[in-house]
Amino acid sequence: METLHIGGIKLTWLNGGVTHMDGGAMFGVVPKPLWSKKYHVNEKNQIELRTDPILVQKDGTNLLIDSGIGCGKLSDKQKRNFGVTEESSLDESLQALGLSAEDIDGVLMTHLHFDHACGLTRYEGDKLVSVFPNAAIYTSLIEWEEMKNPNIRSRNTYWKENWEPVQQQVTTFEQKLDVLPGITMHHTGGHSDGHSVIVLEDSGETALHMADIMPTQAHRNPLWVLAYDDYPMTSIAAKQKWQAAAAEKDAWYIFYHDASYRALKWDENGDIKVSVKRQKQ
Template structure:
């Protein structure tokens, strides 16, 4: 089993999104805003080789953004694009066997599809795309709050071409990779656990947008559709992370993309940076 961090781009957002009601005086101790008040968020996918399967987990905003959308997101590519970084590991789109979507917000699944000859098509033509069934149902029927991030161009054609596999709860994908439902950010958000190394790895996705969200469970984002559920879910996985000394991967964190949960000298939860070989992708 091997796994790699795959940068897909970096965006600039209003801190009211990831930090919600948390006062600036508190969150700015962990993330320094730019001169214009915005903060940066990475979008890190994973590449996993397990049981002979080539697996990608999440895929960023993709390459279909209009000029206006690119400006609105403030997206740029300090470490390259999704496909460029997959190619560095010898993986072409046709080589991907499984595309795991943690959820269907556009900054996580925009790379599900691409445009070829003016038509939206699946980026990974031979892949089985995997998502929770309830997440897909919510994405296909967005409400006033979610319709700006559940964009059907990112997943409808995958469904119509029969490439989706829908899960009904926690599911083992290979002997070393399993999906676990981590509700709160969306009703059926899922995270991914990789086993086989000395320490299990939890790719939290938007269970914890930044490392500090895992340490301080009451800090929830403005994007979380069920914030109280998100708090309860993080509390559950805090215990698991401590018990198993797990490696935590934070998809959006520019400061601590890979870390471990600890109790500091004051007895409070904190996440410390782990110097892991996968961080070579960010150099």
């Protein structure tokens, strides 16, 4: 498992499963001859997107960023439609670190789309239960309200199976939440109305998790937004704002979806100057 230290904060990427989504949808109006130079695409026009939660450890507290695709939650049809070739093995990842799901103190949900939230619950027989029974689950108030009351578009990704069993664990915020000193969530909107980014700061070092307004390193251009984005102009403005803030602090960018990079820094010319690459099995 790949790791990165931001001062005294340790990040470890766990195995949350993988999807393969349509490349055109993931890059919106950007022509394929452009985006395919920056991200691998298969013969079905699908791109590989990991759904790997990031374990964040600081001062004895164990947090997760998002929860993975889950295990045993998707039908064969859903697996086919979403290109799921591997489900989550989060328990095994945590066990290798000497931890279990019961040791997770908080789950920072950037948003609650199925590929981020399916890992919050699992089946025990016919009953759905919380995967992280001792964790507070953090998300923006806007996101939580839409999760419970999706519209005609969002009901395809906000599923009751992912929120009903954990609703007593949920803590919401409006604009900003200080989860721990140096670990903050910021509401941005854009990809979804309640979407949030996460900032990690310690000992003069910074990491920024842009979640799905920059799901892969190939989405660095502020104009390269997803067809899945509910509010693309909001995504563009948020990318510009947070990229400017990251440049001032020479911040790491960390990823949940990227199939090749866990984390990286860009130089002033937009070239990758340092990175943590995913070690493919």
